[in-house]
Amino acid sequence: MPPHALDIPAFASTQLSLLSDELAAETASTSALLSSTSPTALSRAGLAILNLVLVSQRTGLGGKTVLELEQDHAVGNAGEIGDHGIRVGDIVKVGEQPKGSERKKDKAAMEGRGVEGVVVRIGHKAVQVALGKEEEDSEGLRGRLWIVKIANDVTYRRMNQTMESLRKLGEGQYTTLIRVLFGLDSPSPVSLDPVEMADPVGQLEFCDPTLNDSQKDAIRFALVSKEVALIHGPPGTGKTYTLIELILQLVKRKLRILVCGPSNISVDNIVERLAPHKLPIIRLGHPARLLPSVLNHSLDVLTRTSDAAEIVKDVRKELDAKQASIKKTRNGRERRAIYGDMKELRKEYREREKQCVTNLVGGSKVVLATLHGAGGFQLRNERFDVVIIDEASQALEAQCWVPLLSAKKVILAGDHLQLPPTIKSMNTKAQPGKAKADSSPANKEIRETTLEVTLFDRLLRLHGASIKRMLTTQYRMHEKIMKFPSDEMYDSKLIAADAVKGRLLKDLPYEVQDNDDTREALVFYDTQGGSFPEKVEDERSEKNTKGAIMSDSKSNEMEAALVKLHVMNLIEAGVLAEDIAVVTPYNAQVALLAQNLKEQYPAIELGSVDGFQGREKEAIIVSLVRSNPEHEIGFLAEKRRLNGK
Numbered sequence: 001m002p003p004h005a006l007d008i009p010a011f012a013s014t015q016l017s018l019l020s021d022e023l024a025a026e027t028a029s030t031s032a033l034l035s036s037t038s039p040t041a042l043s044r045a046g047l048a049i050l051n052l053v054l055v056s057q058r059t060g061l062g063g064k065t066v067l068e069l070e071q072d073h074a075v076g077n078a079g080e081i082g083d084h085g086i087r088v089g090d091i092v093k094v095g096e097q098p099k100g101s102e103r104k105k106d107k108a109a110m111e112g113r114g115v116e117g118v119v120v121r122i123g124h125k126a127v128q129v130a131l132g133k134e135e136e137d138s139e140g141l142r143g144r145l146w147i148v149k150i151a152n153d154v155t156y157r158r159m160n161q162t163m164e165s166l167r168k169l170g171e172g173q174y175t176t177l178i179r180v181l182f183g184l185d186s187p188s189p190v191s192l193d194p195v196e197m198a199d200p201v202g203q204l205e206f207c208d209p210t211l212n213d214s215q216k217d218a219i220r221f222a223l224v225s226k227e228v229a230l231i232h233g234p235p236g237t238g239k240t241y242t243l244i245e246l247i248l249q250l251v252k253r254k255l256r257i258l259v260c261g262p263s264n265i266s267v268d269n270i271v272e273r274l275a276p277h278k279l280p281i282i283r284l285g286h287p288a289r290l291l292p293s294v295l296n297h298s299l300d301v302l303t304r305t306s307d308a309a310e311i312v313k314d315v316r317k318e319l320d321a322k323q324a325s326i327k328k329t330r331n332g333r334e335r336r337a338i339y340g341d342m343k344e345l346r347k348e349y350r351e352r353e354k355q356c357v358t359n360l361v362g363g364s365k366v367v368l369a370t371l372h373g374a375g376g377f378q379l380r381n382e383r384f385d386v387v388i389i390d391e392a393s394q395a396l397e398a399q400c401w402v403p404l405l406s407a408k409k410v411i412l413a414g415d416h417l418q419l420p421p422t423i424k425s426m427n428t429k430a431q432p433g434k435a436k437a438d439s440s441p442a443n444k445e446i447r448e449t450t451l452e453v454t455l456f457d458r459l460l461r462l463h464g465a466s467i468k469r470m471l472t473t474q475y476r477m478h479e480k481i482m483k484f485p486s487d488e489m490y491d492s493k494l495i496a497a498d499a500v501k502g503r504l505l506k507d508l509p510y511e512v513q514d515n516d517d518t519r520e521a522l523v524f525y526d527t528q529g530g531s532f533p534e535k536v537e538d539e540r541s542e543k544n545t546k547g548a549i550m551s552d553s554k555s556n557e558m559e560a561a562l563v564k565l566h567v568m569n570l571i572e573a574g575v576l577a578e579d580i581a582v583v584t585p586y587n588a589q590v591a592l593l594a595q596n597l598k599e600q601y602p603a604i605e606l607g608s609v610d611g612f613q614g615r616e617k618e619a620i621i622v623s624l625v626r627s628n629p630e631h632e633i634g635f636l637a638e639k640r641r642l643n644g645k
């Protein structure tokens with residue numbers, strides 16, 4: 001084996017162990033909360049909606065049963081649901097609401113009761129939940145109900161299955177791509193010779209004439225690479241923009257492509273930009289989780305509306321009729337009979353739907369899904385020439401493998417110099433289950449890996465910069481703002497596009513005064529010294545945990561006051577509140593800023609640095625919080641945290 005080759009079974013075992021720690025950390029917090037907290041407290045924490053009644057149900061997209069729940073009028077809130085933190089797309093359990101007195105006794109029983117589903121619509125008075133495939137109907141949901149948000153372990157199940165499959169592969173079953181991605185083979189050498197570029201479609205002609213040179217270069221490179229290509233896109237350099245052209249070029253070459261990203265929004269972003277090009281594309285995924293603008297391309301929607309959907313129409317009608325007839329009968333035996341019929345009909349529906357899905361997916365040149373969505377039944381027998389993963393440096397490596405086990409070529413787009421995916425567990429080093437006891441550098445690397453090491457990082461380390469191309473022109477920041485990330489992270493290689501390099505707040509397309517705050521691209525407030533002390537909420541938490549929890553513990557009141565002052569100056573000068581964002585690494589500071597600003601300026605966006613990565617605003621105020629005689633800066637020492645806006 002080449003010296004840097006990784007032992008694949010050991011790698012997969014390590015991932016499995018890291019993932020199980022991570023899932024445990026994630027569920028521990030939610031389930032501890034669920035079992036120890038009363039429904040009222042859960043509702044107050046925004047995790048549950050109480051006092052609901054079932055008012056109707058229908059067959060929704062994909063043959064799923066959709067329950068409509070309303071506030072029980074007997075409770076006396078004038079039918080209003082009230083405040084809560086449940087959003088469309090959340091996974092919830094719908095069940096009978098435990099009564100205060102029997103709560104403890106009921107807890108265990110409740111775990112098994114109720115049905116799971118996804119919130120598809122939520123308003124002031126009603127909430128709709130689409131049940132999962134296994135949860136076929138609402139039989140048993142009577143009386144006063146509640147919905148409660150539950151942890152979503154589906155993504156973990158997929159990652160575990162994938163890593164299990166990888167672990168069990170015999171060496172003879174490794175594809176060329178697998179061999180390259182683990183260093184058993186080197187990537188095939190790439191030549192950008194124009195003659196070689198004269199591929200099936202002839203000389204490379206770009207569909208978009210505005211692409212810049214680094215973007216064109218990255219596209220050429222990704223086209224000719226045989227197994228793997230990395231597109232490194234620093235903030236605002238048009239990573240997605242480049243991927244769109246790349247997809248068009250691949251389609252021109254009659255290749256079939258699977259495009260994935262770690263989150264629904266990352267995938268929808270591409271669907272939205274690809275849609276105007278009128279290619280046959282399909283977006284997999286629960287419609288409740290997709291942006292409204294991409295629904296036309298959703299597989300679930302097309303199984304209702306396209307020509308291919310004719311074969312399921314009759315069955316759906318029959319299902320709806322049965323569902324309506326349940327309401328009319330009070331007789332238990334008749335109801336049971338109807339439920340029995342519906343079960344049969346659903347089976348028939350699913351079989352026909354499967355056929356319809358196969359036709360639709362099979363006819364698509366470009367299929368788009370989240371990484372874990374790519375592991376669904378719809379793609380079980382589908383083969384693609386190229387898999388593209390956007391925001392690859394935000395994805396766990398195990399997640400990337402879901403579409404890669406049977407792939408031939410992968411193109412990863414990302415930026416390993418921005419924050420990696422957020423990890424909750426503390427697993428810096430895993431216990432590799434069956435790792436061989438050899439001490440080669442590669443296997444040492446496996447033993448010392450964490451979930452923060454992404455496939456993008458690992459491949460760069462394994463094969464070096466020759467497998468990557470970097471986009472260098474950014475379209476987001478004034479030159480002066482760009483200078484810090486460029487010098488610190490990107491070897492001073494970033495260039496500001498003409499359109500942004502001198503752009504100032506005073507030049508916004510609406511009336512803004514020209515003053516000290518609006519004609520400077522970058523303003524610093526020095527908060528060193530005794531007057532701006534940071535406040536530590538809980539000293540211990542910093543020592544025991546990292547990331548998000550530690551970040552709960554710091555705030556700085558004087559600095560928050562300064563932020564407010566600057567916001568007021570900007571607004572007085574004419575900058576609109578919705579064009580301003582205030583970000584800070586510490587959650588305690590987010591809370592403090594919210595107290596100071598939210599009421600007066602509701603349109604200002606406040607958030608954590610980690611949550612804002614990749615977003616844009618005209619004016620960004622960063623509140624760094626740390627100020628202490630020891631000059632400690634805690635997790636701000638992570639350079640990637642200061643990069644990316």
Ligand SMILES: Nc1ncnc2c1ncn2[C@@H]1O[C@H](COP(=O)(O)OP(=O)(O)OP(=O)(O)O)[C@@H](O)[C@H]1O
Pocket residue numbers: 210211212215233234235236237238239240241242475476614615
């Ligand atoms: N060649 C180009 N000419 C003009 N504008 C461009 C070009 N490339 C990208 N842009 C613009 O730059 C902005 C950023 O592009 P895009 O969203 O694709 O970047 P990104 O690298 O994916 O961003 P992020 O940093 O959020 O990952 C967009 O407004 C896009 O229209």
